[in-house]
Amino acid sequence: MSFEKGFLFGKRSFKEKQDDLVKEHVKGDFATLNPKNADPDYVWDNWVTPLTEYAAPITSFENYLTEKIRASKEKIRVLDIGIGGGSQWKDFVKENDFEFWGTALSETFEPSLKGKVKICRASELHSFFKENYFDVIVSSFGMHDEELVGIENAVYLLKPGREAFFKMETALRSFEARDHYDLLAEEALFENGKQFGVAIRIKKH
Ligand SMILES: C[S@@+](CC[C@H](N)C(=O)[O-])C[C@H]1O[C@@H](n2cnc3c(N)ncnc32)[C@H](O)[C@@H]1O
Numbered sequence: 001m002s003f004e005k006g007f008l009f010g011k012r013s014f015k016e017k018q019d020d021l022v023k024e025h026v027k028g029d030f031a032t033l034n035p036k037n038a039d040p041d042y043v044w045d046n047w048v049t050p051l052t053e054y055a056a057p058i059t060s061f062e063n064y065l066t067e068k069i070r071a072s073k074e075k076i077r078v079l080d081i082g083i084g085g086g087s088q089w090k091d092f093v094k095e096n097d098f099e100f101w102g103t104a105l106s107e108t109f110e111p112s113l114k115g116k117v118k119i120c121r122a123s124e125l126h127s128f129f130k131e132n133y134f135d136v137i138v139s140s141f142g143m144h145d146e147e148l149v150g151i152e153n154a155v156y157l158l159k160p161g162r163e164a165f166f167k168m169e170t171a172l173r174s175f176e177a178r179d180h181y182d183l184l185a186e187e188a189l190f191e192n193g194k195q196f197g198v199a200i201r202i203k204k205h
Helices: 014-027 029-033 040-045 061-071 087-095 122-128 147-157
Strands: 077-080 099-104 117-119 134-140 158-168 181-191 194-204
Touching: 014 147, 061 134, 087 099, 099 122, 122 147, 134 147, 147 158, 147 194
Parallel strands: 077 099, 077 134, 099 117, 134 158
Antiparallel strands: 158 194, 181 194
């Protein structure tokens, strides 16, 4: 099947839904992450979250991935949408036998990941990778202003029965897409008592 924008979240309401997400995002404590308000070098390229925190508070992503790699007879394929600085992956990629892919918006990232990172937006993933290719997809604040279409792209690329984790700066919690995936977990993210985002875990049907 070819990728069709809106296949999860609807076509007519797509733009309005994303606009709502953007409004929530700009209102939140992390408003400085909006590229219009911030120093892009700092925000986009130097951000490095440890892999243990990548899917927090749902699970330790590092442990999850280590277990998946250990349990699989074949090399698993992993995609990180929006790697930021990328150094969080340096040792893990060196020490574990799996196929790593990441995306970034510029070439400024951890040099040892060269050749494993595509320069593309979350909305364009379907043009860079094949349908049903990945065993695990993760994005830790790496789909700004494209959360809905980013999830649609990720689901398109995920193998059936496999899982993805997303952390996003939005207070909205409307990520159920019952025909296509199960929402396994959904946690609000707080800082200083205010919600600034949400973490979700999904499993593709
Ligand atoms: C805040 S950093 C997060 C980096 C890393 N995932 C982490 O948690 O430490 C955002 C990253 O996602 C990328 N990014 C942001 N919005 C994006 C979008 N709509 N499509 C693709 N990449 C995006 C940026 O270029 C940057 O690499």
